[in-house]
Amino acid sequence: MDATLFAEAVLLGVVEGLTEFIPVSSTGHLILLVDLLGFRGAPGKVFEVVIQLGAILAICLLYIARLWGVAAGLARDPAARRFVANILAAFLPAAALGALAHGYIKSVLFSPYVVCTALITGGVLILILERFRPKPRHGQVEAIPLATALRIGLLQCLALVPGVSRSGATIMGAVWLGVERRAAAEFSFFLAIPTMLGAAVFDLYKSRALLAADGLLLIAVGFAAAFVSALVVVRWLVGYVSRRGFAPFGWYRIALGLAMLAILGLR
Numbered sequence: 109m110d111a112t113l114f115a116e117a118v119l120l121g122v123v124e125g126l127t128e129f130i131p132v133s134s135t136g137h138l139i140l141l142v143d144l145l146g147f148r149g150a151p152g153k154v155f156e157v158v159i160q161l162g163a164i165l166a167i168c169l170l171y172i173a174r175l176w177g178v179a180a181g182l183a184r185d186p187a188a189r190r191f192v193a194n195i196l197a198a199f200l201p202a203a204a205l206g207a208l209a210h211g212y213i214k215s216v217l218f219s220p221y222v223v224c225t226a227l228i229t230g231g232v233l234i235l236i237l238e239r240f241r242p243k244p245r246h247g248q249v250e251a252i253p254l255a256t257a258l259r260i261g262l263l264q265c266l267a268l269v270p271g272v273s274r275s276g277a278t279i280m281g282a283v284w285l286g287v288e289r290r291a292a293a294e295f296s297f298f299l300a301i302p303t304m305l306g307a308a309v310f311d312l313y314k315s316r317a318l319l320a321a322d323g324l325l326l327i328a329v330g331f332a333a334a335f336v337s338a339l340v341v342v343r344w345l346v347g348y349v350s351r352r353g354f355a356p357f358g359w360y361r362i363a364l365g366l367a368m369l370a371i372l373g374l375r
Contacts, residue, residue, distance in 0.1 A: 113326060121162060128338060140224075206306075217270055260282050279354070
């Protein structure tokens, strides 16, 4: 494997892990970085989607006791059943729309200009929501009403536009709907498991005829880098947002979007 490609795959994996669970759009960061680097890994944007599974594996490892408790308690524990029902209700809208619009999203929306516009717009919305957020009514994932979970899932559909941020749409959407910040972040983590697993499997299936051994090796490298960096970020994020909120991420999104538009304009 070319050493430059290897280093770029590691860098992209680290960026994915660092940004997947904060409301700044990991996909947007990857699209912008791939464009700047001229990275040519696996075809059809499959690299950017599949390495996200590394970050998802980190969530599964960090929350393994809680996830196992839910699985073990499904037959007898109403809270475990509510947990699963909430995740499924929030997962289904984006899964259905993503499958229907997959081709359009990849061919039209995976553009640096789309990402920059979405980053800036999302940053402004985060600042507004932080300023006028309602008083929290739901302090745990299991306490979120099923209808609220479905609404969060509908808001997750906005993240099919690269740059919006899946975690941003779900976390800020949950906060707007009365979920406490920590619970909103954790709900977004758990919702990421079926959402990103489904997206990665779908992309691998669609691109199966185009994948070569080198492409799969690059994906494995990016996957591993994303896993390690996500392990670092997730525990920090839960404590940080409980104390400080999301406004710094809003300002970051606006600054990054404007800076990238300036760079693109100089080409």
